[in-house]
Amino acid sequence: MARRLGETAEAGKPEARAQEAPKRTGRPRALAVDRALDKVESRRMALAEAALKTLAELGYARTSLRDIADKSEFTHGVLHYYFKDKTDLICCAMRQYKAVCATRYDQVTIRAGTPGELIEGVAAKLAETLREDALNHRLWYDLRAQAMFEEAFQADVLEIDQRLEKMVWRIGARLSELSGSSIGLSPAALYGLFDGLFQRSLLRHLTGEASAAADLQDEARRILTSLVR
Amino acid sequence: MARRLGETAEAGKPEARAQEAPKRTGRPRALAVDRALDKVESRRMALAEAALKTLAELGYARTSLRDIADKSEFTHGVLHYYFKDKTDLICCAMRQYKAVCATRYDQVTIRAGTPGELIEGVAAKLAETLREDALNHRLWYDLRAQAMFEEAFQADVLEIDQRLEKMVWRIGARLSELSGSSIGLSPAALYGLFDGLFQRSLLRHLTGEASAAADLQDEARRILTSLVR
DNA sequence: AATAACTCCGGACACTCGTCAAGCTGCGTG
DNA sequence: CACGCAGCTTGACGAGTGTCCGGAGTTATT
Numbered sequence: 313m314a315r316r317l318g319e320t321a322e323a324g325k326p327e328a329r330a331q332e333a334p335k336r337t338g339r340p341r342a343l344a345v346d347r348a349l350d351k352v353e354s355r356r357m358a359l360a361e362a363a364l365k366t367l368a369e370l371g372y373a374r375t376s377l378r379d380i381a382d383k384s385e386f387t388h389g390v391l392h393y394y395f396k397d398k399t400d401l402i403c404c405a406m407r408q409y410k411a412v413c414a415t416r417y418d419q420v421t422i423r424a425g426t427p428g429e430l431i432e433g434v435a436a437k438l439a440e441t442l443r444e445d446a447l448n449h450r451l452w453y454d455l456r457a458q459a460m461f462e463e464a465f466q467a468d469v470l471e472i473d474q475r476l477e478k479m480v481w482r483i484g485a486r487l488s489e490l491s492g493s494s495i496g497l498s499p500a501a502l503y504g505l506f507d508g509l510f511q512r513s514l515l516r517h518l519t520g521e522a523s524a525a526a527d528l529q530d531e532a533r534r535i536l537t538s539l540v541r
Numbered sequence: 542m543a544r545r546l547g548e549t550a551e552a553g554k555p556e557a558r559a560q561e562a563p564k565r566t567g568r569p570r571a572l573a574v575d576r577a578l579d580k581v582e583s584r585r586m587a588l589a590e591a592a593l594k595t596l597a598e599l600g601y602a603r604t605s606l607r608d609i610a611d612k613s614e615f616t617h618g619v620l621h622y623y624f625k626d627k628t629d630l631i632c633c634a635m636r637q638y639k640a641v642c643a644t645r646y647d648q649v650t651i652r653a654g655t656p657g658e659l660i661e662g663v664a665a666k667l668a669e670t671l672r673e674d675a676l677n678h679r680l681w682y683d684l685r686a687q688a689m690f691e692e693a694f695q696a697d698v699l700e701i702d703q704r705l706e707k708m709v710w711r712i713g714a715r716l717s718e719l720s721g722s723s724i725g726l727s728p729a730a731l732y733g734l735f736d737g738l739f740q741r742s743l744l745r746h747l748t749g750e751a752s753a754a755a756d757l758q759d760e761a762r763r764i765l766t767s768l769v770r
Numbered sequence: 771a772a773t774a775a776c777t778c779c780g781g782a783c784a785c786t787c788g789t790c791a792a793g794c795t796g797c798g799t800g
Numbered sequence: 801c802a803c804g805c806a807g808c809t810t811g812a813c814g815a816g817t818g819t820c821c822g823g824a825g826t827t828a829t830t
Contacts, residue, residue: 508737
């Protein structure tokens with residue numbers, strides 16, 4: 313007989329407990345339970361990664377659960393074993409994306425020793441990102457637009473947005489520190505500036521405009537230079 | 542018996558000729574033909590408007606042709622009489638949107654007599670737009686994201702994007718003219734700045750942040766002021 | 771008046787979708 | 801060894817999709 317939600321006290325569909333506190337307890341047999349939880353969590357992560365890959369390729373509107381399953385090593389039925397529904401899966405995928413997204417420019421920011429180095433490094437990194445990670449970024453813009461319609465996505469999107477704003481601001485703050493002059497834009501404005509510029513460049517890049525990355529690099533250099541002048 | 546595509550030489554599904562040159566000729570009987578074309582065109586416009594309304598409400602991913610027809614005075618069967626397919630309808634709707642979208646700030650730009658008036662006017666208009674036309678704007682961001690996945694939308698989206706950039710630049714040029722000092726940003730950068738800022742504010746506004754519009758107004762004022770300083 | 775063309779309706783089609791239930795397999799525990 | 805459960809597959813369901821078609825009603829032409 314098949315299991316139903318809440319049928320057994322100990323077991324059951326894993327996502328029910330995956331939402332709960334993942335704390336390790338010192339009780340007997342906790343080790344086996346922990347290993348099981350780890351396995352569940354690693355499966356969830358693998359499926360979320362497949363979801364990200366599929367969404368980046370097809371876009372939110374054209375991605376079905378079967379598409380996602382095809383990109384994983386499982387079949388479509390498993391998705392409801394590890395996730396409550398499609399929304400739950402996509403939210404989980406976004407949280408996974410979140411963990412990586414907002415540190416991309418930190419190495420450049422930290423390593424730069426002069427304003428010029430920082431400006432060149434950031435501009436080059438922007439162009440590199442546009443060229444080599446365009447699909448993931450178009451997914452981000454897609455999901456952010458979806459969040460304007462679908463309440464379930466809003467919390468995660470807002471948090472990612474804030475992280476990105478802080479990351480951009482770290483660049484601005486470092487630039488200010490290295491140059492000794494304060495930049496005349498608020499964190500929100502600086503983020504809006506680079507986000508808008510990148511989105512514009514991404515659209516052009518994806519529509520076949522070959523110079524989009526180089527143009528972005530030039531533009532970023534010019535803007536950053538004028539900020540400290 | 543039902544018509545098929547290309548069955549008759551003179552008549553046929555109207556969208557086939559709606560794509561062609563809509564020039565009025567001086568030949569006999571042209572008047573009746575012209576009136577028929579006008580009627581077809583007005584139907585297409587009405588349906589495209591229903592499409593825009595529906596898309597703004599539900600988002601691209603959740604909008605079906607039946608939803609659109611429900612918002613019009615027709616049933617779903619008519620859509621394929623006036624449009625080749627769903628993509629054709631949405632593209633037509635975008636072209637209709639295009640006609641209005643890029644003149645929103647021109648009145649403010651023209652009427653302002655001092656830099657302060659222009660800055661205040663633009664900032665106020667931004668906030669007003671956020672408050673009163675949020676749904677149409679989230680549709681725009683949605684469709685722009687879709688264009689990154691769907692080739693059919695790219696041409697129209699790119700053209701709208703260029704119009705918006707020019708509109709923003711008209712503000713910048715006027716500000717430069719009124720203040721006598723050149724602003725230190727390129728058209729692309731200025732557009733990216735305001736587009737990014739507005740998109741950020743829209744997300745916050747739609748997620749229930751009550752101060753989003755006021756914050757946008759303050760931020761815009763600050764930015765514009767610092768551009769001419 | 772008769773005929774043709776234009777408009778529009780509503781149902782039917784062949785899918786695809788998210789979801790769920792039943793059953794198989796292999797492993798670990800009693 | 802037998803049992804039970806976790807993990808996964810397979811197949812089915814009902815709802816919803818874009819598209820197409822036959823026909824009815826209306827308008828225009830001859």
